[in-house]
Amino acid sequence: xxxxxxxxxxxxxxxxxxxxxxxxxxxxxxxxxxxxxxxxxxxxxxxxxxxxxxxxxxxxxxxxxxxxxxxxxxxxxxxxxxxxxxxxxxxxxxxxxxxxxxxxxxxxxxxxxxxxxxxxxxxxxxxxxxxxxxxxxxxxxxxxxxxxxxxxxxxxxxxxxxxxxxxxx
Amino acid sequence: xxxxxxxxxxxxxxxxxxxxxxxxxxxxxxxxxxxxxxxxxxxxxxxxxxxxxxxxxxxxxxxxxxxxxxxxxxxxxxxxxxxxxxxxxxxxxxxxxxxxxxxxxxxxxxxxxxxxxxxxxxxxxxxxxxxxxxxxxxxxxxxxxxxxxxxxxxxxxxxxxxxxxxxxx
Numbered sequence: 001x002x003x004x005x006x007x008x009x010x011x012x013x014x015x016x017x018x019x020x021x022x023x024x025x026x027x028x029x030x031x032x033x034x035x036x037x038x039x040x041x042x043x044x045x046x047x048x049x050x051x052x053x054x055x056x057x058x059x060x061x062x063x064x065x066x067x068x069x070x071x072x073x074x075x076x077x078x079x080x081x082x083x084x085x086x087x088x089x090x091x092x093x094x095x096x097x098x099x100x101x102x103x104x105x106x107x108x109x110x111x112x113x114x115x116x117x118x119x120x121x122x123x124x125x126x127x128x129x130x131x132x133x134x135x136x137x138x139x140x141x142x143x144x145x146x147x148x149x150x151x152x153x154x155x156x157x158x159x160x161x162x163x164x165x166x167x168x169x
Numbered sequence: 170x171x172x173x174x175x176x177x178x179x180x181x182x183x184x185x186x187x188x189x190x191x192x193x194x195x196x197x198x199x200x201x202x203x204x205x206x207x208x209x210x211x212x213x214x215x216x217x218x219x220x221x222x223x224x225x226x227x228x229x230x231x232x233x234x235x236x237x238x239x240x241x242x243x244x245x246x247x248x249x250x251x252x253x254x255x256x257x258x259x260x261x262x263x264x265x266x267x268x269x270x271x272x273x274x275x276x277x278x279x280x281x282x283x284x285x286x287x288x289x290x291x292x293x294x295x296x297x298x299x300x301x302x303x304x305x306x307x308x309x310x311x312x313x314x315x316x317x318x319x320x321x322x323x324x325x326x327x328x329x330x331x332x333x334x335x336x337x338x
Contacts, residue, residue, distance in 0.1 A: 015315060018314045018315045019315070019318075022315060022322060029322055029325070029326045035322050035323055035326045054248055054271075055248070058242045058243060058246060058247060058248050059239050060242060060250075060268055060271040061230060061235045061238060061239060061268045061271070066230045069229060073227045073228060073229060074227060077227060079223055079224070079227055079228070079229045081229075087314070089319045089322065090319065090323070091304075091311075093267060094263055094264075094266075094267045094300050095263075095265075095266075095267025095271065096264075096267075097296075097309075098262060098263045098264025098265075098267060098296050098300075099229055099230045099264050101295070101296050101309065102223075102229040102230070102264065103229040105309070107309070107310045107311075107312070108311045109311075110312075110313055110314070110319075111314060111315050111316055111318065112316060113316070116319075116323065117323060120323045120324055120327040121327060126270070127267050128300060128301075130266070131263050131297060131301075132300075132301055135260075140269065140270065140277060141276045141277070142260075142276075142277045142278075143276070143277070143278050143279075144279055144280070144282065145184070145256070145279070145280060146184060146187045146188070146191060146280050147280055147281060147285070149188075149191050149280065150187075150191050150194065150279075150280025151280070151281045151285050153191060153198055153204050153258065154259070154281055154286060154289045154291065155289055157198045157204045158289040
């Protein structure tokens with residue numbers, strides 16, 4: 001998952017991807033939208049730029065980092081962004097860090113820290129705190145229901161994968 | 170894919186939303202896609218149903234819960250799902266829990282637990298563990314860059330909010 005191989009930015013000013021991420025955050029803010037931007041780089045090329053689209057799209061998941069991940073995956077026709085780096089104007093929230101792990105990005109550069117963001121009213125600390133709690137202790141009520149029926153689907157899927165693997169060996 | 174016409178649950182069995190979430194997980198699995206489904210209910214009506222679309226859409230963020238949240242927000246023309254409940258065939262991963270908090274959902278019903286999912290090869294435990302670590306200790310390298318320039322945008326945004334508030338008082 002982690003690449004230690006540095007991406008060669010020799011044809012690009014070293015600050016260029018972050019400058020673009022910040023430019024997108026500024027532009028979005030000036031349009032009255034959320035002040036966050038992100039850029040994804042692969043092989044010294046910017047392959048996706050995005051700004052937070054939560055209010056424009058009525059999509060609570062449309063943080064700049066997730067929008068950039070969606071675009072980069074379209075560009076590369078894959079869900080696997082290993083070999084890519086994310087530049088984001090602000091440290092990603094837990095939702096975006098989850099998406100970053102699922103997409104196997106190599107490395108993150110961030111501008112503001114989450115402490116900076118909290119200082120000006122954009123705190124995500126409560127999500128870290130909630131995720132660290134046991135299910136039953138969260139402020140979000142979570143109840144289990146119809147577990148056996150739901151689990152049958154997952155078990156059947158696993159069995160089918162095992163059968164296919166056996167067939168191909 | 171999207172159920173835009175609300176389904177009235179007042180005459181339905183209390184198990185109906187979870188049964189639908191599980192049906193979507195089964196259907197997706199039988200089509201060779203990820204075996205997860207989700208449903209959102211408001212005022213005893215199903216307003217959105219979804220399955221995991223990661224492989225179909227090349228979108229690592231397209232878990233069933235996030236797809237259902239995006240659809241419900243379109244149906245209700247809002248980013249605020251307070252008053253709504255999510256039924257999901259499997260306990261949401263940290264990315265989806267983040268989206269659930271950002272969208273202010275009231276309550277979650279889940280079928281399989283994350284321990285069930287891990288037992289058949291769908292573990293998300295590493296994301297919980299990574300989120301609990303300090304930035305510098307994660308396996309995902311995170312570096313700060315151009316902080317002051319990025320922070321200027323957030324501070325300007327806060328100032329503009331404060332100015333607007335003062336004007337309206």
